[in-house]
Amino acid sequence: MASRGVNKVILVGNLGQDPETKYMPSGGAVTNISVATSDQWKDKQTGQPQERTEWHRVVFFNRIAEIAGEYLRKGSKVYIEGSLRTRKWQGQDGQDRYTTEIVCSEMQMLDSRGAGGDNNNYGQDNYNQNQNYGGNQPQGQPQAQPQQAPRQAPPQQQPQQPQQPAGGFDSFDDDIPF
Amino acid sequence: MASRGVNKVILVGNLGQDPETKYMPSGGAVTNISVATSDQWKDKQTGQPQERTEWHRVVFFNRIAEIAGEYLRKGSKVYIEGSLRTRKWQGQDGQDRYTTEIVCSEMQMLDSRGAGGDNNNYGQDNYNQNQNYGGNQPQGQPQAQPQQAPRQAPPQQQPQQPQQPAGGFDSFDDDIPF
Amino acid sequence: MASRGVNKVILVGNLGQDPETKYMPSGGAVTNISVATSDQWKDKQTGQPQERTEWHRVVFFNRIAEIAGEYLRKGSKVYIEGSLRTRKWQGQDGQDRYTTEIVCSEMQMLDSRGAGGDNNNYGQDNYNQNQNYGGNQPQGQPQAQPQQAPRQAPPQQQPQQPQQPAGGFDSFDDDIPF
Amino acid sequence: MASRGVNKVILVGNLGQDPETKYMPSGGAVTNISVATSDQWKDKQTGQPQERTEWHRVVFFNRIAEIAGEYLRKGSKVYIEGSLRTRKWQGQDGQDRYTTEIVCSEMQMLDSRGAGGDNNNYGQDNYNQNQNYGGNQPQGQPQAQPQQAPRQAPPQQQPQQPQQPAGGFDSFDDDIPF
DNA sequence: TTTT
DNA sequence: TTTT
Numbered sequence: 001m002a003s004r005g006v007n008k009v010i011l012v013g014n015l016g017q018d019p020e021t022k023y024m025p026s027g028g029a030v031t032n033i034s035v036a037t038s039d040q041w042k043d044k045q046t047g048q049p050q051e052r053t054e055w056h057r058v059v060f061f062n063r064i065a066e067i068a069g070e071y072l073r074k075g076s077k078v079y080i081e082g083s084l085r086t087r088k089w090q091g092q093d094g095q096d097r098y099t100t101e102i103v104c105s106e107m108q109m110l111d112s113r114g115a116g117g118d119n120n121n122y123g124q125d126n127y128n129q130n131q132n133y134g135g136n137q138p139q140g141q142p143q144a145q146p147q148q149a150p151r152q153a154p155p156q157q158q159p160q161q162p163q164q165p166a167g168g169f170d171s172f173d174d175d176i177p178f
Numbered sequence: 179m180a181s182r183g184v185n186k187v188i189l190v191g192n193l194g195q196d197p198e199t200k201y202m203p204s205g206g207a208v209t210n211i212s213v214a215t216s217d218q219w220k221d222k223q224t225g226q227p228q229e230r231t232e233w234h235r236v237v238f239f240n241r242i243a244e245i246a247g248e249y250l251r252k253g254s255k256v257y258i259e260g261s262l263r264t265r266k267w268q269g270q271d272g273q274d275r276y277t278t279e280i281v282c283s284e285m286q287m288l289d290s291r292g293a294g295g296d297n298n299n300y301g302q303d304n305y306n307q308n309q310n311y312g313g314n315q316p317q318g319q320p321q322a323q324p325q326q327a328p329r330q331a332p333p334q335q336q337p338q339q340p341q342q343p344a345g346g347f348d349s350f351d352d353d354i355p356f
Numbered sequence: 357m358a359s360r361g362v363n364k365v366i367l368v369g370n371l372g373q374d375p376e377t378k379y380m381p382s383g384g385a386v387t388n389i390s391v392a393t394s395d396q397w398k399d400k401q402t403g404q405p406q407e408r409t410e411w412h413r414v415v416f417f418n419r420i421a422e423i424a425g426e427y428l429r430k431g432s433k434v435y436i437e438g439s440l441r442t443r444k445w446q447g448q449d450g451q452d453r454y455t456t457e458i459v460c461s462e463m464q465m466l467d468s469r470g471a472g473g474d475n476n477n478y479g480q481d482n483y484n485q486n487q488n489y490g491g492n493q494p495q496g497q498p499q500a501q502p503q504q505a506p507r508q509a510p511p512q513q514q515p516q517q518p519q520q521p522a523g524g525f526d527s528f529d530d531d532i533p534f
Numbered sequence: 535m536a537s538r539g540v541n542k543v544i545l546v547g548n549l550g551q552d553p554e555t556k557y558m559p560s561g562g563a564v565t566n567i568s569v570a571t572s573d574q575w576k577d578k579q580t581g582q583p584q585e586r587t588e589w590h591r592v593v594f595f596n597r598i599a600e601i602a603g604e605y606l607r608k609g610s611k612v613y614i615e616g617s618l619r620t621r622k623w624q625g626q627d628g629q630d631r632y633t634t635e636i637v638c639s640e641m642q643m644l645d646s647r648g649a650g651g652d653n654n655n656y657g658q659d660n661y662n663q664n665q666n667y668g669g670n671q672p673q674g675q676p677q678a679q680p681q682q683a684p685r686q687a688p689p690q691q692q693p694q695q696p697q698q699p700a701g702g703f704d705s706f707d708d709d710i711p712f
Numbered sequence: 713t714t715t716t
Numbered sequence: 717t718t719t720t
Contacts, residue, residue: 005547005571006257006286007588009618010366012435012464012540037539054541056618077466079184079368079435084543084590084618086634093627100620100634108184108368110433110466182716183393184368185410187440188544190613190642191361194717214718215361232363232441233717253718255644257546257613262365262440263410264456271449278442278456286546288611288644360720362613362642372713392714411713431714435540464540 009102011056011080012110013037021069029065033058033072035080057101058082068107081106187280189234189258190288191215199247207243211236211250213258235279236260246285259284365458367412367436368466369393377425385421389414389428391436413457414438424463437462543636545590545614546644547571555603563599567592567606569614591635592616602641615640 013035021031038053058080060068072078082104091097191213199209216231236258238246250256260282269275369391377387394409414436416424428434438460447453547569555565572587592614594602606612616638625631 003571003573004286006259006545006613007547007571007573007590008259008544010540010542010544012368012466014539037537037541039537039541054617054619056541079540081184081186083588084634085588091629093629095625095627097631099632100618108182110368181393181395183370183391183714184366184435185393185395185412186366188364188366189362190546190644191363192718194719212717213361215359215363216719217359217363218720229720231718232439234363234440255719257362261410262412262456269451271451273447273449275453277454278440288546360642361718362615364615370714372715390713394715396716407716409714433715437540437542464538 007083009080009082009084011035011037011058011078011102013056013078013080015072015074015076015078016055017074019069019072021065028062029060029069031060031065031069033060033068033078035078056080057099058104059101060104060107064104064107068104071109077110079106079108079110080104185261187258187260187262189213189215189236189256189280191234191256191258193250193252193254193256194233195252197247197250199243206240207238207247209238209243209247211238211246211256213256234258235277236282237279238282238285242282242285246282249287255288257284257286257288258282363439365436365438365440367391367393367414367434367458369412369434369436371428371430371432371434372411373430375425375428377421384418385416385425387416387421387425389416389424389434391434412436413455414460415457416460416463420460420463424460427465433466435462435464435466436460541617543614543616543618545569545571545592545612545636547590547612547614549606549608549610549612550589551608553603553606555599562596563594563603565594565599565603567594567602567612569612590614591633592638593635594638594641598638598641602638605643611644613640613642613644614638 016034016036019031019033021029023029035056035058036053037056038051040049040051042048043050059065080102082102084100085103086098086100089097089099194212194214197209197211199207201207213234213236214231215234216229218227218229220226221228237243258280260280262278263281264276264278267275267277372390372392375387375389377385379385391412391414392409393412394407396405396407398404399406436458438458440456441459442454442456445453445455550568550570553565553567555563557563569590569592570587571590572585574583574585576582577584593599614636616636618634619637620632620634623631623633
């Protein structure tokens with residue numbers, strides 16, 4: 001039932017490594033990527049050019065996770081839109097740790113014709129999980145049914161509409177999360 | 179099937195007048211509002227404070243149009259997220275005119291407890307037409323079915339999932355559009 | 357002195373043609389580009405794929421205008437951040453017309469290694485007119501002084517910090533604005 | 535020299551507690567706030583309404599830090615625009631920890647006439663650290679010099695243009711950061 | 713007028 | 717036409 005407040009992130013950057021895709025007990029895919037953005041500036045004193053790279057952990061669920069896992073590669077340039085989520089987890093020392101991720105709701109590949117290291121000529125389509133059809137276009141039509149099946153099928157397929165497990169995301173992620 | 183490119187607008191501003199809601203032949207609602215944002219600066223020469231108000235035409239379709247028409251009022255402060263759309267229409271002189279609007283996909287009332295003229299204590303919920311359920315939350319569930327019926331029923335109701343007319347938006351808008 | 361409200365546009369799209377740069381009496385550059393984004397969807401009835409292209413008029417001022425005019429080309433993919441501005445102008449029939457543009461405050465080239473028609477290997481730097489140095493980085497340092505001079509010098513250069521003419525933007529644009 | 539990529543966060547939410555302002559050795563202010571956004575949805579199985587609150591750590595530097603510290607209060611509703619930054623710090627056990635924050639570059643108070651617990655009738659102005667003057671308005675003029683001095687002076691004032699300490703942000707923040 |  |  002909607003939300004209160006706005007929690008929105010927009011990134012344009014490059015993947016530091018290939019995506020990692022896992023599958024939830026339900027069969028739903030979960031893909032993680034790491035995206036770099038960088039700030040550059042000249043040092044005031046020395047005039048030397050400086051650079052700081054920021055790494056962003058981005059997570060995709062379900063259909064968009066399959067697409068991300070399939071088409072993105074190390075070096076790919078992407079547009080990411082999503083929301084911030086901070087997860088709590090237990091370190092091996094039993095202490096609480098927190099990890100902040102961007103849960104991606106919309107992704108778009110920005111490489112002209114395959115960039116990264118690999119030769120991926122999947123075009124520059126984008127894949128909206130929650131598509132907004134404005135104006136004259138048909139509205140309210142959910143995007144849940146993938147029209148194009150991803151090339152690699154998930155290990156143990158289940159129903160068409162993968163859902164989150166009752167136990168939540170963490171239930172299959174019993175490891176240090178990054 | 180998604181989109182190519184990104185076309186996103188984010189506004190926070192106040193309504194200049196009450197919303198106007200019409201209904202399409204299909205029964206779907208269309209609400210228009212006018213939102214003001216302003217820039218302020220000091221004149222470089224004179225040091226005099228300057229202000230320029232920008233008026234934005236925002237249009238809502240279907241369920242979110244009903245909500246906007248119901249809860250927003252002149253003076254209401256809103257958060258609007260949407261996309262730009264430029265419509266072509268015919269002036270009375272037969273010449274082409276163009277109007278650029280923001281097609282709203284997400285709206286949020288920002289008044290603490292009802293603002294505008296009316297006493298509307300509907301809280302500060304927001305209403306996403308295309309809700310993004312990240313993380314552990316259920317996904318893929320369309321928001322098409324209004325849980326709360328709008329106060330004023332549309333003139334001639336039709337199916338539950340109102341659609342755009344075959345002839346497009348303009349077919350019922352035979353007037354100067356603003 | 358800041359602003360009231362939020363007026364923000366984010367675009368990712370391709371230029372439909374080469375940029376057009378003019379110079380204001382003050383010497384400041386003004387560059388216009390046209391950016392395409394598109395929505396794609398399947399017709400509900402026929403199942404036929406549909407596409408609608410949206411064209412956005414984007415205008416740059418001063419230094420960022422020089423950069424845009426220099427490095428962007430027809431076909432270039434760009435990230436644009438800016439604000440909406442609707443300008444009123446007089447049609448040849450003496451009637452008022454309105455044109456809505458995005459005034460660009462931040463631009464980023466998204467082509468891997470030069471795109472458009474030309475061979476421009478200027479990398480994928482971005483050019484912020486109003487740079488935000490967060491964290492440990494130096495703040496408050498204006499980006500007004502171009503480090504790299506644009507290739508084509510403006511016709512009649514003036515002071516280092518080009519300003520808007522007293523008469524405003526329109527004073528040198530006495531024609532139909534698009 | 536700008537940045538490569540886009541790293542942008544937009545939040546609208548309420549402060550969970552009063553802001554905390556510290557001063558860097560240089561005299562520059564640093565203010566931290568905690569902002570809540572929430573997602574609401576109905577459980578698919580039970581139909582029970584669910585809610586998850588997300589807390590965001592937001593940090594302000596220099597002039598905007600003074601304004602945030604001065605005008606925001608517990609409960610205040612704010613619009614925040616900024617960028618993500620993940621900081622590494624040492625836990626008391628000597629292990630590395632990471633904290634992700636939003637470095638705010640633009641803030642806007644959204645309460646009609648003072649909200650939080652306190653009576654703050656400072657209006658709903660916004661304060662841009664990096665103001666974008668589009669169109670006819672003067673450009674390139676940095677916003678570094680505060681026109682209105684904050685009510686509470688920093689402990690040991692220094693030059694007009696507060697800078698980051700040589701040792702960086704962490705040099706005065708020798709504690710667990712949250 | 714771009715792009716796929 | 718709003719808002720401050």
